[in-house]
Amino acid sequence: MNHRIGVLGAGVMGAAIATLAIGHGVPVVLVDVDEDTLAKARKEVRQQLKLARLMGKLPRTGEAELVTTTDYADLADVTSVIEAVTEKPELKAKVLAEVSGVVRPGTVIVSNTSAIPVDEMADSVARPEDLCAIHFMNPPYLIRAVEVIRGPRTGDETMSRVTDLLAALDRDGVVVGDGPGFVINRILQRSINEAARIVEEGRATPEAVDAAFEGCLGHRTGPLATADLIGLDNVVDSLRVLHDRTGDRGYEPCDLLVAKVAAGDFGRKTGRGFYEHGGAL
Numbered sequence: 001m002n003h004r005i006g007v008l009g010a011g012v013m014g015a016a017i018a019t020l021a022i023g024h025g026v027p028v029v030l031v032d033v034d035e036d037t038l039a040k041a042r043k044e045v046r047q048q049l050k051l052a053r054l055m056g057k058l059p060r061t062g063e064a065e066l067v068t069t070t071d072y073a074d075l076a077d078v079t080s081v082i083e084a085v086t087e088k089p090e091l092k093a094k095v096l097a098e099v100s101g102v103v104r105p106g107t108v109i110v111s112n113t114s115a116i117p118v119d120e121m122a123d124s125v126a127r128p129e130d131l132c133a134i135h136f137m138n139p140p141y142l143i144r145a146v147e148v149i150r151g152p153r154t155g156d157e158t159m160s161r162v163t164d165l166l167a168a169l170d171r172d173g174v175v176v177g178d179g180p181g182f183v184i185n186r187i188l189q190r191s192i193n194e195a196a197r198i199v200e201e202g203r204a205t206p207e208a209v210d211a212a213f214e215g216c217l218g219h220r221t222g223p224l225a226t227a228d229l230i231g232l233d234n235v236v237d238s239l240r241v242l243h244d245r246t247g248d249r250g251y252e253p254c255d256l257l258v259a260k261v262a263a264g265d266f267g268r269k270t271g272r273g274f275y276e277h278g279g280a281l
């Protein structure tokens with residue numbers, strides 16, 4: 001099948017998913033709300049392509065076309081859509097309803113949500129059988145494995161098309177069941193929250209928390225450096241999704257995370273989070 005994908009949201013993940021796709025020769029229509037964000041994303045995609053190629057993580061030549069737009073109507077003839085807008089359930093519901101009204105029936109609609117159950121989002125689309133979630137890792141052009149979430153209403157044909165799409169993107173899918181945070185974020189977001197709480201209590205510095213996870217447990221990156229990479233704004237949004245849907249206080253974002261987001265210290269993307277990153281991206 002000749003894929004042509006629409007990517008909704010040109011932030012951290014949308015831009016990087018676009019890099020992964022065009023780097024594998026799959027054309028992309030990238031949508032966001034304004035031209036400034038799209039211009040920044042085009043620049044990031046160029047830099048990411050260069051980096052991934054230097055690292056041998058993407059084919060060296062033969063990239064596909066990247067079209068950027070603010071008009072959802074430009075998604076009319078894509079073969080699948082990957083939604084990567086901000087982790088706000090009401091926003092995702094609105095965006096998914098809009099996109100499902102534009103694409104042809106049978107077009108796979110994939111959400112890259114961190115934590116919202118597929119079956120909840122399925123209420124917003126015209127054809128719930130066309131919807132599933134792929135939780136790409138950050139950055140998706142460097143990490144091959146992805147979580148694939150099949151909701152109770154996801155169709156067999158959608159799962160088969162997703163397998164085909166992941167093959168075109170050279171990613172390895174791990175299929176898991178539906179529910180808040182799926183597998184990875186049910187565990188990871190709670191760990192990040194607890195790590196931040198330890199710093200808040202003055203029991204350890206961010207450096208010490210991460211050194212313990214990296215040195216003692218062999219994790220490649222500790223929870224707070226991971227949180228800075230994800231974006232602390234996204235961490236707080238994901239924790240709220242998990243807390244609202246489980247009632248589990250372990251997911252209630254701690255004061256330190258909330259304060260950092262209120263101060264605009266989102267991590268790598270703004271230049272400061274738990275660590276200093278030498279300027280915004």
Ligand SMILES: NC(=O)c1ccc[n+]([C@@H]2O[C@H](COP(=O)([O-])OP(=O)(O)OC[C@H]3O[C@@H](n4cnc5c(N)ncnc54)[C@H](O)[C@@H]3O)[C@@H](O)[C@H]2O)c1
Binds near residue numbers: 037087091112
């Ligand atoms: N950051 C990560 O490490 C990571 C990893 C896996 C999954 N995710 C998930 O991916 C999604 C995107 O996260 P992100 O970190 O890229 O967020 P981000 O804040 O960097 O980007 C979100 C983008 O969505 C755009 N947007 C908002 N409303 C829109 C609309 N109506 N139409 C089109 N675009 C719109 C925003 O302008 C912004 O550019 C979230 O669901 C998040 O939970 C994030």
